Amino acid sequence: MKEYDVIIVGLGPTGGTLANLLAIQGYSILILEKENSFYPLPRAVHFDDEVMRVFQTIGITDKFLKYTLINKGTKFVNKKGDVILDWPRPKEITENGWYPSYRFHQPDLERQLRNRLKSFKKVYIQQNTKLLKATNTKNNVQIIYQDIKNNKILNIEAKYLIGCDGANSTVRNQIKTNMSNLGFTQKWAVVDLILNKKKNNLPDRTIQFSNKVRPATYCRNVGRRRRWEFVINNKEKEETIMSEKYIWNFLKPWLSKKDAKLERKTIYTFKSAISKSWRKGRIFIAGDAAHLMPPFMGQGMCAGIRDVSNLAWKISHCLKNNHSDKLLNTYQSERYSNVKEYVSTTMRMGSFINAVSSTKITKNISSNKEGVKSMKSIKPKLGKGLGKVNDKLRGKIFPQFKLKNGKNLDEKFSSKPIVIISPKLKKKISNKINYVLSNNVNGLSEYLNNIKSEGLIVRPDRFIISSIKSNKISKIKNYSI
Numbered sequence: 001m002k003e004y005d006v007i008i009v010g011l012g013p014t015g016g017t018l019a020n021l022l023a024i025q026g027y028s029i030l031i032l033e034k035e036n037s038f039y040p041l042p043r044a045v046h047f048d049d050e051v052m053r054v055f056q057t058i059g060i061t062d063k064f065l066k067y068t069l070i071n072k073g074t075k076f077v078n079k080k081g082d083v084i085l086d087w088p089r090p091k092e093i094t095e096n097g098w099y100p101s102y103r104f105h106q107p108d109l110e111r112q113l114r115n116r117l118k119s120f121k122k123v124y125i126q127q128n129t130k131l132l133k134a135t136n137t138k139n140n141v142q143i144i145y146q147d148i149k150n151n152k153i154l155n156i157e158a159k160y161l162i163g164c165d166g167a168n169s170t171v172r173n174q175i176k177t178n179m180s181n182l183g184f185t186q187k188w189a190v191v192d193l194i195l196n197k198k199k200n201n202l203p204d205r206t207i208q209f210s211n212k213v214r215p216a217t218y219c220r221n222v223g224r225r226r227r228w229e230f231v232i233n234n235k236e237k238e239e240t241i242m243s244e245k246y247i248w249n250f251l252k253p254w255l256s257k258k259d260a261k262l263e264r265k266t267i268y269t270f271k272s273a274i275s276k277s278w279r280k281g282r283i284f285i286a287g288d289a290a291h292l293m294p295p296f297m298g299q300g301m302c303a304g305i306r307d308v309s310n311l312a313w314k315i316s317h318c319l320k321n322n323h324s325d326k327l328l329n330t331y332q333s334e335r336y337s338n339v340k341e342y343v344s345t346t347m348r349m350g351s352f353i354n355a356v357s358s359t360k361i362t363k364n365i366s367s368n369k370e371g372v373k374s375m376k377s378i379k380p381k382l383g384k385g386l387g388k389v390n391d392k393l394r395g396k397i398f399p400q401f402k403l404k405n406g407k408n409l410d411e412k413f414s415s416k417p418i419v420i421i422s423p424k425l426k427k428k429i430s431n432k433i434n435y436v437l438s439n440n441v442n443g444l445s446e447y448l449n450n451i452k453s454e455g456l457i458v459r460p461d462r463f464i465i466s467s468i469k470s471n472k473i474s475k476i477k478n479y480s481i
Helices: 013-023 049-058 061-067 106-117 170-174 244-250 300-320 325-353 409-413 423-428 444-450
Strands: 002-009 029-033 046-048 073-077 083-088 101-103 123-127 129-136 141-147 152-163 179-195 206-209 216-220 225-231 260-275 283-285 365-367 373-375 418-421 435-437 455-458 464-468
Touching (some): 002 013, 002 300, 013 029, 013 049, 013 106, 013 300, 029 129, 046 300, 049 061, 049 300, 049 409, 061 106, 106 123, 129 170, 152 300, 170 283, 179 325, 244 260, 260 325, 300 325
Parallel strands (some): 002 029, 073 206, 083 373, 152 283
Antiparallel strands (some): 141 152, 179 260, 216 225, 365 373, 418 455
């Protein structure tokens, strides 16, 4: 029976990112994908700086960047066209080393992820497959799957199995857990178009049309791609909504049939739900298999990338050392509250777009002199897990810095945690520990002074585990996960 370090079910953005994060550590990986190829039409269209930093880690940003568009933000307008809330995304580099918000075409991303995987000799992809059964044992997972093309049944095993297989996850069914509905369910039509030529009268940002009659969204996507989404009311027939006659009539305020080509039209039921359990033994779920949210914040795919960024280094640690239930249990405990805050915020935004609630979407809303309200993006901390909850720095993002030789500090802790210390603590730390002195990194000493810390322990997913005080440096000499 063939054995792999890790088997991943699903090769969308979440599965592809996870595979790359593990592949750069040299593990043997089998990816089981039910489709013959990636879906060639638009789906996810947005990601943020935190996700771009993960893409940087796996080495695709240089080639992928040209396929992206820096997103200017979102304006919410009422039925009169007045701006009632602004969500700007300033064109400024964030603590993660990238712009706050990007637009993209999902097939471009999936192509880059798959091309990167081709460079790893121990990564294998089996398409046209169907997972039939996954069974936990003490030291591995026994897997039975079917080759759909020839109906052949195959048996394999792996140290770990991760289901990145979407909302209708087979892996989630295998671990016998259910989704908890958080209360938002609404049908929307999604229409993707490609403009025949540049049309300057269309907004250069996202517009949320907040009203009770026909809540809608306009997205300025990459190149000449544009998207409109609108609510389907209870009494409306789906076949009517999906007719080209109806769609072009809806689009009449912005463009006519001669202005663009209809690339895709579909109906989604936007949901808010989180799986009760994300793990059973050596089997995990991530991305849409673990949680669902409406698209109003553009955080659905981002949440899946955060999941696997959290999980990958923990699985890597267990593969290099020993299996640790204590460590692996922190995957759900840390990610659950983080993703729930995104889901809850998105639900409040959905209610606002439906014009049934106030602008109290987040606590990060202020008003200017003209009375226009403005919203800042949320950045939830990790939930309980590694590190002490009473440490104010624990669970926050560690900024991206450059070494004085021009290289990124991130490269020094992509596989295991790193200790950041001021020079005065150098004599107190063991040379066996992965550490860097703050004076060797541009701006790092100033950062430590600003956060009133003499050092930090930082994880490979770029979150802070713990702050360090000189009187507690003895803990660092014996530091381990």
